[in-house]
Amino acid sequence: MSSTIRLTVGQAVVRFLANQWSERDGVEHRLFAGVFGIFGHGNVCGVGQALLQAELAADRGAQDAELPYFLIRNEQAGVHAAAAYAKTTERLQTLAVTTSIGPGATNMVTGAALATTNRLPVLLLPSDTFATRVPDPVLQQLEQPYSPEVTVNDAFRPVSRFFDRVHRPEQLIPALLGACRVLTDPVETGAATVCLPQDVQAEAFDWPVEFFRKRVWHVGRPVPEPAALARAVEAIRTAKRPLLVAGGGVVYSGASEALRAFASATGIPVADTQAGKGAINWDHECAVGGVGSTGNDAANTLAREADLVIGVGTRFSDFTTASHSVFADPQVRFVNVNVGSFDASKHAAQMVLADAREALDALRVALSGWRVDEEWAARGRERYAAWQGVVDECYHRGHGPLPAQTEVFGALNELMGERDVLINAAGSMPGDLQALWRASTPEQYHLEYAFSCMGYEIPAAIGVRMALDDAGHQDRTVVAIVGDGTYQMLPAEIATMVQEGLKVVLVLLQNHGFASIGALSESRGSQRFGTRYRRRDGGSGRLDGSDVPFDLAKNAESWGATVLRCEGVAQFRDNFVQAVAADGPTVLYIETDLYGPNPPGCAWWDVPVAQVSELESTQTAYDDYVVEKRAQRHYL
Missing domain, CATH: 3.40.50.970 (Thiamin diphosphate (ThDP)-binding fold, Pyr/PP domains)
Incomplete structure (x- = not known):
């Protein structure tokens, strides 16, 4: 029989997390740098007690108890901080967030949505109602007459990449292993939620010691399948006006040097998304800057003319495509490099399922001796140089x-x-x-x-x-x-x-005030309504009084x-x-000035305008919207 150790569920959670590691390219990192949290009645005597016990054990030199606790002021903020930590470490490390039940838990839902949308790993440990259901309804419990098993924590299901609720101690083993699998998977990563009923947190169990051994989660670099690589190479070789769009996947895979080498070798202009900015240095000979609704004139001009778009590590958000309007060539095709088929398949693209660094290196080697037409490369350089004059004017x-x-x-x-x-x-x-x-x-x-x-x-x-x-x-x-x-x-x-x-x-x-929404409101005929911090005027009854x-x-x-x-x-x-x-x-x-001035707009964003209105400003905006929407299309 394997040896066991008797711990509470809360203590088992802390010891397990302290012994998880990630590894990529031969370098190991502690997967969890610590725990953010706020204690309430749902977790103070469970996970809270376990964190205290671990902190005291660490003071005595226990190596498997290193899981520092950080007090935050708002549970949502704790998730944001954990996501930012993960982003900074290229998704190789993160933190857990512990909360009490009820409002402490639901405060994290927004943070969970942010993490999952951004493909950033965070572990959420919301407390839950009693598994025994004896104290029912417990303080802060939301009762649903149609199902006693539903709690507010079910709100995490649609915003999490992994969700489980631990009703019995032994369920913790597959729950935490499953959560770590998702957190360290570049395709699946996002918020992983493990709900911990407050009575279960304090319950003791004889755990197999093997559960707490040092466990290394290997983050691989999938290489491109040869046939897919060949198809991508053929598409690039036959393109006259290719444009590469670098997304966050380039950054997370540490592929910046590979991207710069690929661009230098081929001469293909490189635009970037918000998540991919900096992956190619702004003064690289092939850089053309941000593309899409908030992009610049250089990148968007090339995007409109491109006959091939090579997406690397991008999910092609609404802003990147300017609401499906900026890639305007009637025959435009897409080659998408991504670790996940969900993103790689967008816009009926030829898919290259691979790590960004491995794929860029493989493409560069396969395209050895080939360069894009110099006229196209020069057009990118000229447009981008002109845009730098706009940048200087905006900055000074x-x-x-x-x-x-x-x-x-x-x-x-x-x-x-x-x-x-x-x-x-x-x-x-x-x-x-x-x-x-x-x-x-x-x-x-x-x-x-x-x-x-x-x-x-x-x-x-x-x-x-x-x-x-x-x-x-x-x-x-x-x-x-x-x-x-x-x-x-x-x-x-x-x-x-x-x-x-x-x-x-x-x-x-x-x-x-709200500069962004104010300007959007004005441009869509809604006259900046509700976007200034004003007192309610006693005469008009509207929010148009003094600041x-x-x-x-x-x-x-x-x-x-x-x-x-x-x-x-x-x-x-x-x-x-x-x-x-x-x-x-x-x-x-x-x-600063609420009204800007801001950089000149270079692309569209689909924000629907009221089809009928008594306001002349809205009527005019709707007429403009109808015209602008004609450029929108599906990429097939």
């Missing part, structure tokens, strides 16, 4: 009395190092950044635009900073750009930064951050240098 426009946010971005782009990290997620800023930011490395550009979740930036800075510190990169600066709208979502995590002594620079742009007099700088200071107010871009530059030299979190507060 001297707009007043309040600066345009593009001027702040310009200052940051010039002040930040190549391997410093810029973080952003929502509002008008991702669009400006994809069009303008000059990224030399994939590490520098950390944009969450698959879910574009307001509130992501501040907790993401926690995850990025922790990942860099754990890897010994304390010299790299982490900068999160936060708009006033997204700031109001999760500002309390600044206190977590102070608690953990995390050196982060938060750039807080205050423009008293709401809140002071976000004072709020940030109240959480423990150092706050430097910036009157204009020149002072912002001086204060940034000071912030980089400071310890702990520093907030650079600057007011």
Whole structure:
């Protein structure tokens, strides 16, 4: 009989997680760098007790108990921070998040959706109602008369890549093994949710010691199937105007050098998505910048003319394709390189199911001696050089009395190092950044635009900073750009930064409204309705009174951050240098113009306009929408 050890389910969870490792290219990493969480009645005596016991054991030198706990202020923020940690480590490491039942658990649903949409591994451990159902309904339980087995945690099912509920201790073994399988699978990865009833967490069981041995999860690099590679090579050789679109898969597979070598060898222009920016350096001879709805004129011009689109590690989101309008050649074909058939098969593409690095290297070798027509390559260089003039103008426009946010971005782009990290997620800023930011490395550009979740930036800075510190990169600066709208979502995590002594620079742009949706509303005939932070006017009864007099700088200071107010871009530059030299979190507060100006739009986005309206502005917008929609198509 194999030996056993008697532990509670909570203690078994902690010991198991502490002994899981990932491996790629011969390098091992702890799969779980720790646990974020907030304790409530559902987990304080289960997973909470186990984390305390492990921490004390680690103090005594126990090697299999290294699973540090990090107190966060909001459960959603904990998932965002874990996702950002995973993104920074190329999905080879992550953290778990523990919560109590009820609202603590459901707070994580948004974070789970973000992780799964972005294909980022996070482990969620929400507590659940009693498996025995004796205390029924327990505090914070949502009762459903049609089924007593349904709990609020079932809301995780559609936003998780793995879901299980542990009703009995022995069920934990396949549950955690299944979760780790998904977390370390580049195709399947996303949120893995294991629900833990609070009574089961405290229940003791005789576990096989084998369950807690060091287990290494190998992250492979699938190579392209020869026939698929040959088909892709033939498609590229016969194309007159090929364009490569680099997505996040290039970054996650560590394929940047392979991409740059492929581009240099073939001369094929390379555009990038939000997740793929920096995979090819912005000043590479083949780089043409961001493509799609928030892309630039160079990349989108080439996209409209391309007869072959080579997608590498991209899921071809709505923005990347400009709502199926930007790849406009009537005969355009697609070759998609991806580890998963779901993404590789999009747009009736020829599929190459493979790791991005392996596929790019194999394509480069197979295409040896072949180069794209020089006229096409030169067109990419010329259009991109012209766009760089637009970038310079946006970065140094001297707009007043309040600066345009593009001027702040310009200052940051010039002040930040190549391997410093810029973080952003929502509002008008991702669009400006994809069009303008000059990224030399994939590490520098950390944009969450698959879910574009307001509130992501501040907790993401926690995850990025922790990942860099754990890897010994304390010299790299982490900068999160936060708009006033997204700031109001999760500002309390600044206190977590102070608690953990995390050196982060938060750039807080205050423009008293939602710039992105305001501009979209205006362009679609809805007159920026509901997009300004205004008092309700006593006369009109509408939200069109004076500005709401809140002071976000004072709020940030109240959480423990150092706050430097910036009157204009020149002072912002001086204060940034000071912030980089400071310890702990520093907030650079600057007011910007709500109305831009922003970079010129270069592609469409399908946001339907009301077909009938009493408003002339909406009627005009609908007429324009009908015309613009004619360019939309299925790629078959």
